Amino acid sequence: SLRQNFAIFYQNGNCLPVVGSVNGFVNRFNALSERMEALIPVINKLQDVFNTVGTDSIQLPQIVVIGTQSSGKSSVLESLVGRDFLPRGTGIVTRRPLVLQLVHVSGEENKRPSEDEDGGHKQEIKEHAHVEEWGKFLHTKGKIFTDFDEIRQEIENETDRVTGTNKGIIDDAIHLKIYSPKVLNLTLVDLPGITKVPVGDQPPDIEVQIREMCLRYIANPNSIILAVTSANTDMATSESLKFAKEVDPDGRRTLAVITKLDLMDAGTDAHDVLMGRVIPVKLGIIGVVNRSQMDINKRKPIEEAVKDEAAFLQRKYPSLASRNGTLHLARTLNRLLMHHIRDCLPDLKTRINVMASQFQQLLNSFGEPVDDKGTTLLQIITKFAAQYCNTIEGTARNIETTELCGGARICYIFHETFGRTLDSIEPLGGLTQLDILTAIRNATGPRPALFVPEVSFELLVKKQIRRLEEPSLRCVELVHEEMQRIINHCGTQELLRFPRLHDRTVEVVTNLLRKRLPVTNSMVENIVQIELAYVNTKHPDFADASLVSALVNSKEELRKQQRNRSVGPSDHGFHSVTGAETKPPKPPPGPVAQAEPHHAANSEDKILGASAWKLNNWLRGTNQSSENTPAGTPPQQNSPVHSPKTSASGLHGVNLLDTATPISRKLSPREQRDCEVIERLIKSYFLIVRKNIQDSVPKAIMHFLVNFVKDNLQSELVSKLYKTDFFEDLLQESDQIGTRRTEAAEMQKALQKAGHIISEIRETHVW
Numbered sequence: 043s044l045r046q047n048f049a050i051f052y053q054n055g056n057c058l059p060v061v062g063s064v065n066g067f068v069n070r071f072n073a074l075s076e077r078m079e080a081l082i083p084v085i086n087k088l089q090d091v092f093n094t095v096g097t098d099s100i101q102l103p104q105i106v107v108i109g110t111q112s113s114g115k116s117s118v119l120e121s122l123v124g125r126d127f128l129p130r131g132t133g134i135v136t137r138r139p140l141v142l143q144l145v146h147v148s149g150e151e152n153k154r155p156s157e158d159e160d161g162g163h164k165q166e167i168k169e170h171a172h173v174e175e176w177g178k179f180l181h182t183k184g185k186i187f188t189d190f191d192e193i194r195q196e197i198e199n200e201t202d203r204v205t206g207t208n209k210g211i212i213d214d215a216i217h218l219k220i221y222s223p224k225v226l227n228l229t230l231v232d233l234p235g236i237t238k239v240p241v242g243d244q245p246p247d248i249e250v251q252i253r254e255m256c257l258r259y260i261a262n263p264n265s266i267i268l269a270v271t272s273a274n275t276d277m278a279t280s281e282s283l284k285f286a287k288e289v290d291p292d293g294r295r296t297l298a299v300i301t302k303l304d305l306m307d308a309g310t311d312a313h314d315v316l317m318g319r320v321i322p323v324k325l326g327i328i329g330v331v332n333r334s335q336m337d338i339n340k341r342k343p344i345e346e347a348v349k350d351e352a353a354f355l356q357r358k359y360p361s362l363a364s365r366n367g368t369l370h371l372a373r374t375l376n377r378l379l380m381h382h383i384r385d386c387l388p389d390l391k392t393r394i395n396v397m398a399s400q401f402q403q404l405l406n407s408f409g410e411p412v413d414d415k416g417t418t419l420l421q422i423i424t425k426f427a428a429q430y431c432n433t434i435e436g437t438a439r440n441i442e443t444t445e446l447c448g449g450a451r452i453c454y455i456f457h458e459t460f461g462r463t464l465d466s467i468e469p470l471g472g473l474t475q476l477d478i479l480t481a482i483r484n485a486t487g488p489r490p491a492l493f494v495p496e497v498s499f500e501l502l503v504k505k506q507i508r509r510l511e512e513p514s515l516r517c518v519e520l521v522h523e524e525m526q527r528i529i530n531h532c533g534t535q536e537l538l539r540f541p542r543l544h545d546r547t548v549e550v551v552t553n554l555l556r557k558r559l560p561v562t563n564s565m566v567e568n569i570v571q572i573e574l575a576y577v578n579t580k581h582p583d584f585a586d587a588s589l590v591s592a593l594v595n596s597k598e599e600l601r602k603q604q605r606n607r608s609v610g611p612s613d614h615g616f617h618s619v620t621g622a623e624t625k626p627p628k629p630p631p632g633p634v635a636q637a638e639p640h641h642a643a644n645s646e647d648k649i650l651g652a653s654a655w656k657l658n659n660w661l662r663g664t665n666q667s668s669e670n671t672p673a674g675t676p677p678q679q680n681s682p683v684h685s686p687k688t689s690a691s692g693l694h695g696v697n698l699l700d701t702a703t704p705i706s707r708k709l710s711p712r713e714q715r716d717c718e719v720i721e722r723l724i725k726s727y728f729l730i731v732r733k734n735i736q737d738s739v740p741k742a743i744m745h746f747l748v749n750f751v752k753d754n755l756q757s758e759l760v761s762k763l764y765k766t767d768f769f770e771d772l773l774q775e776s777d778q779i780g781t782r783r784t785e786a787a788e789m790q791k792a793l794q795k796a797g798h799i800i801s802e803i804r805e806t807h808v809w
Contacts, residue, residue: 081383082227082376086143086219087799089229090180091792100393100796101262103383104141104229105375108256109270109282111235114301117332118270119232121368122375124224124344125175127190128232129198134241137205139215139259140197140232144225175224180217193218209244213255226376230268231259236281253285261289264386266325266378267296273303273312273329277320297325297378299371304331304354316362328374329366331355391800398793401786408539408783415769419543422536423763426547427756429532434752438531447531451524452748456740460517464736467509469728475709475717478502482716494716500577503724507731511570514739518562521743525555525751539779543763543772550762554751562746569738573731583730 089102109115116128116136123144129135177187179196187193197216205212211234233256240248260267267290269282277283277300286296298321303312314320316329331351333342348368355363364370432438433448446454478498485498529548537544578584709717763772 081380081387082229083145084799084802085383086145086227086229088796089141089143089217090219091796091799100390100397101264102229102390103264103266103379103386104231104262105266105268105379106231106233106259106262107268107270108233108260108285109235110272110280111237113235113270113272113282114330114332115232115235115270118268118299118301118330118368118371119230121330121332121344121348122225122228122230122372123220124222125190125220126338126341126344127177127193127197127220129194129201130338134209134211134235134237134244136232136234137209137211138201139213139234139255141215141217142228142230142232143217143219144228144230145219145221146225146227147221147223175220175222177218177220180219209242209248211248211251211255213258226372228372228375228379230375231265233259236285256285257289260285263295264382264390265295266375266382268299268375269296269323270299270301272305273300273315274305274307277315280321283321283323293322293324295325295382296323297374298323298327300327300329301332303329303358311358313359313362316359316366325378326365326374328371329355329359329362330368330371387800391797394793394796394800398790398797401790401793405783405786405790408779408786415773416764416766419769419773420760420764422540422543423547423759424756426532426537427759430528430551430755431752433528433531434525434748440531442531448524448528452521455517455520455524456743459520460513460739461736463513463516464510464732467513467732469506469725469732470721471506471509473502473506473721473724475714478717478720479709479713482720494719496579499720499723502720503577503727504574506724506728507570507573510732510735511567514566514570514735515563517739518559518566518743518747521747522555522559522562525748526552539775540773541776542774546763546768546772547759550759551751551755554755554758555747558747558750562743565742565746566739569735569742573734577727579727581727581730584726 085102085104088100089104092100092102107115107119111134116130119142120126120128123142128140173188175188175190177190177193178184179187179200181200182196187196197218200216204214215231234252236249236252236256238249240246245251259265267286269280269286271277271280271282283296283298286293290296300312300315306312312329316327318327331347331354333344333347337347351367352363352369355366359366429438434452436449438448442448481498481502482494485495485501529551537547
């Protein structure tokens with residue numbers, strides 16, 4: 043017909059050139075059509091390859107048929123095949139997806155229906171060598187069906203076997219391949235009809251199940267959607283077009299089929315619908331006439347039904363007859379599928395190559411079956427020990443980016459967690475002035491002391507140092523937990539292959555860490571006990587510059603006091619101390635007045651020469667309230683009248699606790715002064731000890747725990763695990779790894795085969 047059209051078009055020109063040019067164009071067009079026709083069998087081969095491994099990771103081009111229940115989907119498929127082979131009945135009949143591959147065979151090919159089958163079916167092949175049409179199911183392993191009634195029965199049996207005898211559905215496709223010289227190469231998927239209300243013993247959510255199934259198939263971007271709608275219903279209410287619109291809003295891969303054109307009400311027709319005036323569809327709208335139920339019951343041949351359909355279209359829609367009907371639908375689907383495959387083929391080839399590389403890597407990670415068990419075990423142990431040490435050192439290949447681990451977390455524990463915890467411990471935390479005063483009194487016994495006893499200082503500072511032991515032991519525990527966690531980061535793929543070896547490795551490392559924990563704790567406790575054993579008051583940092591400054595200030599204040607007393611006390615000075623308005627008492631006679639400077643000088647010599655010179659010079663440097671009091675006079679003999687301002691200044695900056703602890707009575711100036719001295723001494727020495735512990739504890743943990751485990755891990759694993767009697771038990775693979783290796787090998791083989799199939803298609807075949 044194409045040659046006739048070109049001849050008519052050029053009939054006024056030179057006949058020979060026209061015929062020659064037409065013949066050349068037709069030959070090229072036929073050759074291109076044949077090459078394009080070869081694309082659909084290629085996709086069928088790919089589908090067969092991936093069906094054997096049961097994967098949906100590769101989305102192949104195919105035609106998906108959707109429509110409401112009893113809209114005529116099955117009739118359309120049977121018309122395309124030209125034979126009755128689908129189950130029939132009332133209600134929902136299609137309860138499993140049916141993947142239908144139509145393969146066109148020539149006259150020579152139909153004499154050898156299964157030459158690609160294995161040897162187990164040679165006798166069956168010989169028996170059916172004369173048939174023209176036959177079918178094969180994937181689940182029957184190559185069995186040939188020449189009777190299409192048997193194909194229908196097999197579909198029903200396989201559906202009942204999986205879904206049961208009720209009306210439930212299941213998303214497990216049946217794969218059927220039909221060979222015939224009467225069909226065009228097509229790949230179609232028949233889905234259960236869309237329904238709204240559960241019938242019989244159908245599940246209540248039958249509508250949701252069917253909807254999810256349909257959307258999963260038509261969401262494949264490589265699929266063509268064949269939306270089937272009855273002509274005797276309003277197209278605006280079409281569920282199939284609604285579903286297609288959700289996944290294909292542009293309509294680039296949607297073709298509408300209007301069935302039952304002969305059942306429209308009298309006086310109405312489908313001209314507007316078929317012309318796309320009601321709802322336009324980019325790929326077109328094709329109308330067909332199905333066989334009636336009476337025709338089906340009488341087994342009317344589909345060839346006669348197609349002839350009656352053509353006659354109906356010529357009579358009812360003469361202008362649209364050439365663009366509608368089952369034959370036009372088959373040619374359109376064949377053309378659309380070929381072009382769609384051509385467009386999808388480059389991406390499909392890339393996807394297959396990428397997946398082949400990924401599965402090859404996965405297969406390599408599972409390893410090969412073990413031959414030399416001793417060598418394999420030693421390699422795994424050595425690799426695990428090296429990776430464990432590298433994780434601590436920070437030189438591991440797979441560095442964690444979401445959280446700190448290994449040596450980095452141990453460093454964080456030392457300098458952030460442990461360091462900040464020690465810094466938060468106040469030197470005077472938990473001590474009140476009343477506690478300090480009680481310790482001073484208990485240290486003096488029945489005799490009142492002239493100076494602050496050093497025993498009270500040692501007693502109190504040791505109590506504060508003991509508070510550093512608990513966070514130090516907690517630091518050991520945190521490092522131990524982190525080294526236990528490192529085991530999980532070192533679980534190599536080789537080690538995971540053997541679950542018993544993995545468990546025994548974890549057990550050995552855990553026992554090694556557990557054995558080192560008491561030793562490390564003992565060393566940390568000894569560090570604290572060493573600090574408690576001897577309070578070194580001659581520590582270079584303990585006699586700091588503040589003591590020298592206090593001594594100088596004390597001497598200067600003493601000289602000022604001597605000069606003032608040689609002149610005589612002033613009224614202003616007296617009032618400033620007592621705050622009273624009475625006249626100050628007159629100074630005693632001359633001899634007494636002259637003795638005061640001498641008394642003061644003797645007091646200074648006594649203070650500087652006594653064994654407790656340090657404490658007294660602090661009194662002079664810090665307590666300004668005793669400025670007008672003779673140095674040798676006990677504070678208890680001074681006037682009990684004190685300025686509130688002076689008393690408050692004496693208490694300022696002493697209590698370093700968050701909340702002040704109330705005392706039962708007001709301290710005397712002497713008691714206040716003694717408490718300040720002890721507090722200053724405790725704070726100074728506590729900071730020295732805290733600094734030492736903050737430096738020594740991490741070093742002890744690294745030596746006794748971390749470095750010891752690093753140095754002895756491999757030898758410990760070898761001594762505990764590398765024994766001939768354990769080889770068979772430790773190197774026994776898990777069932778999961780074996781199954782995954784088998785699946786990966788099958789998938790890799792299928793991808794390689796698919797790659798070979800696609801590589802056979804040259805670019806000239808596609809374009």
